[in-house]
Amino acid sequence: MKLYLLKNGVNPRRVRIFLAEKRIRLGDDVPFEEFDMESAGHKAPAFLAKNPMGTLPVLELDDGTVLSESVAICRYFEEQRPEPPLMGRGALGAAMVEMWNRRMEHELLLPVIGTFVHTHPFWVGKREQIPAYGELLRRQVVARMAWLDGELARQAYVAGDTYSIADITAQVALLTARGALKLPIPDEQTNLARWWAAVSARPSARA
Secondary structure (H helix, E strand, C coil), X not given: CEEEEECCCHHHHHHHHHHHHCCCCECCCECEXXXXXXXXXHHCHHHHCCCCCCCCXXXXXXXXXXXXXXXXXXXXXXXXXXXXXXXXXXXXXXXXXXXXXXXXXXXXXXXXXXXXXXXXXXXCCCCCCCHHHHHHHHHHHHHXXXXXXXXXXXXXXXXXXXXXXXXXXXXXXXXXXXXXXXXXXXXXXXXXXXXXXXXXXXXXXXC
């Protein structure tokens, strides 16, 4: 197999952290190739033949099967190496993690990415930008951080008592918000700050 990643990419980072939590080593256990935005190798015809969407990450299996969505790639590795479970244990546990992961994607990660795309100078000339829409999404990010702070008053991690892919999704969203958008966790959001300190202290946070 071979894993294709993008340097500093948000979704590739999700897979990196997931694999690190599974103690699956890039390079040693899973061969990989990394592209960057400037050379845009993932937009070249040879790569588009693997994934016409031109997005990353992509996992190509030995039989030529291609998986091209980060959660699908994580699901594949979850089935291959169930421990530690990052996508829930049992029917209810899996459903809870799925629910919270989708919430973190739709309520936090996608608005963060949208704000970045529509307001950051990096994307000028690369993507069509609608600054007013970007500012709307920025306000959503701020509101959802406050919402998540309230949820974390009742549980240690996003989906309950144990670390999961839902935490990884929130983690990369807030890392991007902090770096690209200059939106750190507000001082008064002590539950979110406690959670952030915990997930940032995990060795996988540096994957």
